[in-house]
Each structure stands twice: as C-alpha cells, then as structure tokens.
Amino acid sequence: MPDSGTSPLRSALPGTALRPPLPTGPSLPFGPGARTSVPEPAAAAPAGAGAATVPGPNPALDRIVRGPSGMGTAVLHPARREGPPVPSAAADPAAAAVPSARPGTEAAAAEGRPIPGLYHHPVPEPDPVRVAEVSRRIKRWAVDEVEAYPPEWEDQFDGFSVGRYMVACHPDAPTVDHLMIATRLMVAENVVDDVYCEDHGGSPVGLGGRLLLAHTALDPLHTTAEYQPLWAESLLSDAARRSYRSAMAYFSEAATPSQADRFRHDMARLHMGYLAEAAWAQTDYTPEVWEYLSMRQFNNFRPCPTITDTVGGYELPPDLHALPALQRVIALAGNATTISNDLYSYTKELKSPGKHLNLPVVIAEQEGLSDKEGYLKAVEVHNELMHAFEAEAAALAASWPDPRMLRFLRGVAVWVDGNHYWHMTNTYRYSLPDFW
Ligand SMILES: CC(C)=CCC/C(C)=C(\C)COP(=O)(O)OP(=O)(O)O
Ligand SMILES: [Mg+2]
Secondary structure, rough: OOOOOOOOHHHOOHHHHHOOOOOOOOOOOOOOOOOOOOOOOOOOOOOOOOOOOOOOOOOHHHHHHHHHOOOEEEEEEEEOOOOOOOOOOOOOOOOOOOOOOOOOOOOOOOOOOOOOOOOOOOOOOOHHHHHHHHHHHHHHHHHHHOOOOHHHHHHHHHOHHHHHHHHHHHHOOOOHHHHHHHHHHHHHHHHHHHHHHOOOOOOOOOOOHHHHHHHHHOOOOOOOOOHHHHHHHOOOOHHHHHHHHHHHHHHHOOHHHHHHHHHHHHHHHHHHHHHHHHHHHHOOOOOOHHHHHHHHHHHOOOOOHHHHHHHHHHOOOOHHHOOOHHHHHHHHHHHHHHHHHHHHHHHHHHHHHOOOOOOOHHHHHOOOOOOHHHHHHHHHHHHHHHHHHHHHHHHHHHHOOHHHHOOOOOHHHHHHHHHHHHHOOOOOOOOOOOOO
C-alpha cells in the first residue's frame, strides 16, 4: 500500500532550509579547460509555504531546521517540499500508461506516471534554464572533449536526459559549474556500465581486467618512469577510460582530498558489484534474494548521492561521513534508489538478451511467485527500505545537529527524490509493466 503519511525525515528536516553554500572547497571556476559562465537562474521555486517549526532538543537545532526566514529567503530553501508524499497512482491501468517518447526535449515539462503503490516524494519541476544549459554543456563535453559515444548513439544520449536528471537531484547546487561535476560523472558511470558491462558492447567475459584498468582513471597508478607513460596513454584508449579520467579530473578540482577519496571508495564498491553480477551471469547462477540484495548494495547508485556536498559547494567532514549511523543511512538510501531502478527498468530488462537479474525477477524465481507477485513484493521491499532510510536519517539529524550533517542528509534525501522523478519521467528509456 502506498503511504500517505509525512515521512519522519521530512518532519525532522522540513525543507532543510540551510543556506546555500559557503564553499569550503577550492574556488571556482575549476577543472581543465575554460568554461564560460552563464547567469545563474534562480533556484527552483519552493513548493511549500514558510518553514515548519520542529520541537528540537536545543535552539540551535531548531534554528537550523527552521532555516532562514523573512523577505527574500525563499530562494534559500532548495526544492522545499512541505507536503506529504503523494500517494501513488490508483491501481488503474490508464494511470500507469506510458506516454510516448520525446527524445531531445530535455527542458520540456516531464511526463510519466509513478509505479502504483511505490512510496516516493514528488519534486518540483527542475529549473528549465539550468536543464537547458547543463544539457548543452554535457553534450559538448561528451562529443568534443571525451568522445564518449559514436554519432549513431546520439538519440540514446538525448533520451537519457541527464541534464534534467542532475538538476532534479541537486537543487541546491550553487552554479551550473557545480551541476556539471555531477553530470559528467553520471555520464561516465553510464558509459562504463554500457560499454563494459551491458548492451553496448559489454560482456561479463574479461570484465574484471577492463574494470580494474578503468578504475586507475579514478585512482591513478603510481609506478616507475618506464611504465607511467604507457599507463597514462591507456587512459585515452577507449570511451570508458576517457570519460572517467576527464570527469574525475573536474571532480577532483572541486573536491577536497577526502571527498575525492570517498568517491574513489564508492566507485570501488560499485565495480565490485559489477563483478559479482557478471560472475553470476557467466555461471548462470540465480542468487537467493538476500544475495541479490547484497550484490545490488554494491552495484548501486551510491556514488551519486554521496557527492551531494561537493556539488553543493561544502564538505561533510570525513569523521562525520564515517559514522556508522550515517553509513547505514547512505546504504539504505542507495538501496532504495537502486531497487526503484529495478522496478522502473523491469520491462526494459525483460527485453534485453539473456536473463537480466533484477529484484522482481529474483523474488519470483526464488520464492515461486508469478511475475506480478514478484514485482509487487519488490515494491514492498523498496517501500520498507525507504521508510527505514527516512526514519534513520531523522534520528541521526536529531542526534547530530551539525549543519553540515543536516545539509548532507537533506542532499541525500533530495537526490533520492530526484532519482525517482527521473526514472518516472524517462519514458524514452523506461515503461511500466501491465500489472494493474
Ligand atoms: C550512475 C551509477 C553510479 C550507476 C551505477 C549502477 C547502475 C548503472 C545502476 C544502479 C542502474 O542500474 P541498471 O544498470 O539496471 O540501469 P538501467 O536499468 O539499465 O537504467
Ligand atoms: Mg535496471
């Protein structure tokens, strides 16, 4: 059943109205190559009214949660959504029908229907001016700077709508330059997944070697003078490595050393997940549900929300990031977003060659359920993960009222919501099964 109550996280952090960044990282502009700056569009219009007051354990927490108020401060509340989560569409096949694809219309208002019963939070329509600018710049980067894809894949690149994706996920990015950090990484991560692992020439065979060498674009080789140039040259030898190398260079310019290290660690986790998935494909092994969930905790969106502070222009200190309670919150958020992908990409993956594992498929097979029952149980798993994420994030926010912690938690939460929005509205890429 869809929930319609207010989530604990959003009760504790209504609008997490922290001021946009007092950057602590390197100053902008950053990254190799000159980038022209465009006038910054106003932040997306906040959806709610004034900030809520939350009884807090101390006045400082209250102030942080309440955020700035008074004339002109509305803009300081990135993507506030004061309302309760929208109950998912009624179990009505018409409501779940999928509109036609509209590739190349990145800045247009988005369509799409949520999965019936899926617990989620709506987001304001991403700022179209930012979407248009990010879309323009990312294409220039992909085509001219790193040659990420051949011309015949242009429709798929446009259909991916990465500009809309990243603007929706990072409403508190202070500038388009900041948004570009996340956008390049998102494209690079998908290039590696497509051309090494999946349906654009990827294969499980030999994946470990390819991934490890690509990982050195993120975590460089330190070796002797004889071998160093050979390695450096290898980073330009395919689209995956060129994309990782360049996206990481821009990211590292903006990130503190500890943020860059955090990201490398998250990418190593991701690559370990790819390898388990590939090994199971090679041996035709269908994992138990808990085994699948373990693999998917690594083959996961985690590296995306965890850069929210770099993209927001501030730093969550490493000691706070390492807290077990925050690690659990991050893992739950990553798992909820990734299972959401399993649900939205279900029909796409059914059509792909061979057996593509995702949570509905694994549940149906391992628990002797019909396809529909497996899918609906996967929706419940997703919802439980979302509730756990929100409850634990709210508890952490209350017990650790450091403004950077609160802003980071809010950043992860809005990333989760933006990710859902993108999946729901990406009707070029995804369509819903006929289960309602
Ligand atoms: C952006 C990023 C870090 C991606 C890494 C893992 C990944 C590609 C996903 C979590 C998405 O899952 P999937 O491979 O199933 O993607 P599609 O369903 O093909 O969109
Ligand atoms: Mg998928």
